[in-house]
Amino acid sequence: MTNKELAKQILDYVGKDNVSAVTHCITRLRFTLLDETKVDTEKIKALDGVLGVQNKAGQYQVILGNKVGKVFNDLQEILPPDLTVASAGEGKPADKQNKNWFAKLMETLSSILIPSLPPIIGGGMIKGFLFTFWYFGWIEWGSNGFEILNLISDCMFYFYPFLLAVSAAKRFKTNEYMALALAGALMYPTIINGLGGESAGLSLFGIISLPFIDYSSSVIPIIFSVWILSYVYRFFVQKIPDLLSTIFTPMLTLFIMVPIQLAILAPLGFYAGEYVAAGINWLLQLSPAIAGFIIGATRPFLVFTGTHHAMRVIVQQQISSFGGTTIGAMNYMSVFAQATAPLAVYFVSRSRKMKDLSLSAAVSGYLGVTEPALYSVILKYKIVLIATAVGGGVGGMITSIFGAAEYAMVMSSILTIPATIGEGFIGIVIGIPVTIAVTFLIVFFGRKSIQAQDAQEN
Known part of the structure; x- marks a missing residue:
C-alpha cells in the first residue's frame, strides 16, 4: 500500500467530515474529531503500515512510525481546503467535558511543544554531530567551522521563546504576531545585555521593577505570557469598535502586556521553572539509585500515554538552570533499552514477519525514534x-549514581552520545552496555514465551 492509499484509507475510516483539525508529531497523526464514536478503529488498526491507535488527551492518534510525514503530506491533499492543521475548528473532541485538569494540562503542553519539535530535533542532531567531530579531533573548538555549526545547531534553542510563542498562540487562539512581539520583549538586547551589570533591572514610573533575566531557552515564561495575552487581546477586540480596533487593540495590548509580562508573568514563570528543576535535582540527590531506576524504567510508559512531551519542559529547564540535564542521561538508557529489545526479538523469534519488523524497529530505535519498536514489538x-x-x-540507576548528564538539548540516540561528555560521563560509558546486556538477556531467557506467542498467532 502506498502512502497516498494509506492516507485515503485512514481518512475514510476516520470520516472526512468528522475531522476538526489534524497535525502530526514524529510518529503519529493526531486528529481532533467532532465525534469519536464515528471512527472505525478496528479497520484502521488492520491497515498495512499502521502500528497502533490511541485516544489520548482529546486527540485520536494513528501511529505510523517514520513514514508519518509523508502520509501527512498526502493526507493534506485530500482534506477539505478550509481545514487548518494548526488549530481545532468549531467542533470539540467528544470527551472534552470529561477530562480532568491533569489531562487538560498534558493536552495543552503537547499541543504547544509538539509543533516546535522539527527544528529542535534537527538542531539536536547537528549538535550531536558537532560534539562527535570535536571529541575525535576533527574540528577545533572555537574555530570558524565550529562556530558556524554551533550557530546552526543552537539558534532554535536560544530563541526557543519565539517557537513556543507561535504554537502557544495557536493553542490559546490568539494573534500569533502579538505573541511573537512578547517573545521579542523577553529577548530584547536591553534585557539580555543587562545581565551581570550594575543594575538589577529597569524601573517603570519608579514603581514597577522589570528585572534583567535571561529568558533564552526558557519554556514557562512565554507560555504563561501568551495565555494571559489571549484574554487581554480578546477583551480589546470585543470592546473597541471595529473602526478603531485595528489601531488601538494592538497598541493597548502591548502597552499593558509587555510591562506585566516583564514585571510579573515572565519572572514568575522563570522562577517556577527554576524551583521545579531544583526540586527534581533534590529528589535525584536524595536517592540517585531509586530515582534513576524509576525514570529509566517508566520512560516507555510515558511515551505510551503521550505524557513524555511534558518532561521536555523539565529537561529544558534543567539545562537552562544547571547547564545539563540528568533526566536526559536517563532517557538515553531507556532509548537503548527500547532499541535493544526488538533487536533481541530479531534473534529469538521464529516468525519471519517479526524478524523483519523488529530489525527495522531496532535500527530506528538506535537512531532515536523508538515508537515503532514500542508499538510494534515491545507492547x-x-x-x-x-x-x-x-x-x-538499571541503566538509569547507573547514570544517576555517577551523576551523568546531557549537556545539550538533543534527541537521544547513538549519534548524539558526545552530547553527554562531561562530568559523570563514566555513567554513560558503563550504563549503555549494561542496559543493552540486561535487556538482551531478559528477552533471551524469556524467548520461549515469545516463540509460543508467535506460533499461536501463525
Missing part, C-alpha cells in the same frame, strides 16, 4: 516490555 510481548523497563531502569 506485543509481556517479557519484552519487562526487559525494556528493567534494562532502562
Whole structure:
C-alpha cells in the first residue's frame, strides 16, 4: 500500500467530515474529531503500515512510525481546503467535558511543544554531530567551522521563546504576531545585555521593577505570557469598535502586556521553572539509585500515554538552570533499552514477519525514534516490555549514581552520545552496555514465551 492509499484509507475510516483539525508529531497523526464514536478503529488498526491507535488527551492518534510525514503530506491533499492543521475548528473532541485538569494540562503542553519539535530535533542532531567531530579531533573548538555549526545547531534553542510563542498562540487562539512581539520583549538586547551589570533591572514610573533575566531557552515564561495575552487581546477586540480596533487593540495590548509580562508573568514563570528543576535535582540527590531506576524504567510508559512531551519542559529547564540535564542521561538508557529489545526479538523469534519488523524497529530505535519498536514489538510481548523497563531502569540507576548528564538539548540516540561528555560521563560509558546486556538477556531467557506467542498467532 502506498502512502497516498494509506492516507485515503485512514481518512475514510476516520470520516472526512468528522475531522476538526489534524497535525502530526514524529510518529503519529493526531486528529481532533467532532465525534469519536464515528471512527472505525478496528479497520484502521488492520491497515498495512499502521502500528497502533490511541485516544489520548482529546486527540485520536494513528501511529505510523517514520513514514508519518509523508502520509501527512498526502493526507493534506485530500482534506477539505478550509481545514487548518494548526488549530481545532468549531467542533470539540467528544470527551472534552470529561477530562480532568491533569489531562487538560498534558493536552495543552503537547499541543504547544509538539509543533516546535522539527527544528529542535534537527538542531539536536547537528549538535550531536558537532560534539562527535570535536571529541575525535576533527574540528577545533572555537574555530570558524565550529562556530558556524554551533550557530546552526543552537539558534532554535536560544530563541526557543519565539517557537513556543507561535504554537502557544495557536493553542490559546490568539494573534500569533502579538505573541511573537512578547517573545521579542523577553529577548530584547536591553534585557539580555543587562545581565551581570550594575543594575538589577529597569524601573517603570519608579514603581514597577522589570528585572534583567535571561529568558533564552526558557519554556514557562512565554507560555504563561501568551495565555494571559489571549484574554487581554480578546477583551480589546470585543470592546473597541471595529473602526478603531485595528489601531488601538494592538497598541493597548502591548502597552499593558509587555510591562506585566516583564514585571510579573515572565519572572514568575522563570522562577517556577527554576524551583521545579531544583526540586527534581533534590529528589535525584536524595536517592540517585531509586530515582534513576524509576525514570529509566517508566520512560516507555510515558511515551505510551503521550505524557513524555511534558518532561521536555523539565529537561529544558534543567539545562537552562544547571547547564545539563540528568533526566536526559536517563532517557538515553531507556532509548537503548527500547532499541535493544526488538533487536533481541530479531534473534529469538521464529516468525519471519517479526524478524523483519523488529530489525527495522531496532535500527530506528538506535537512531532515536523508538515508537515503532514500542508499538510494534515491545507492547506485543509481556517479557519484552519487562526487559525494556528493567534494562532502562538499571541503566538509569547507573547514570544517576555517577551523576551523568546531557549537556545539550538533543534527541537521544547513538549519534548524539558526545552530547553527554562531561562530568559523570563514566555513567554513560558503563550504563549503555549494561542496559543493552540486561535487556538482551531478559528477552533471551524469556524467548520461549515469545516463540509460543508467535506460533499461536501463525
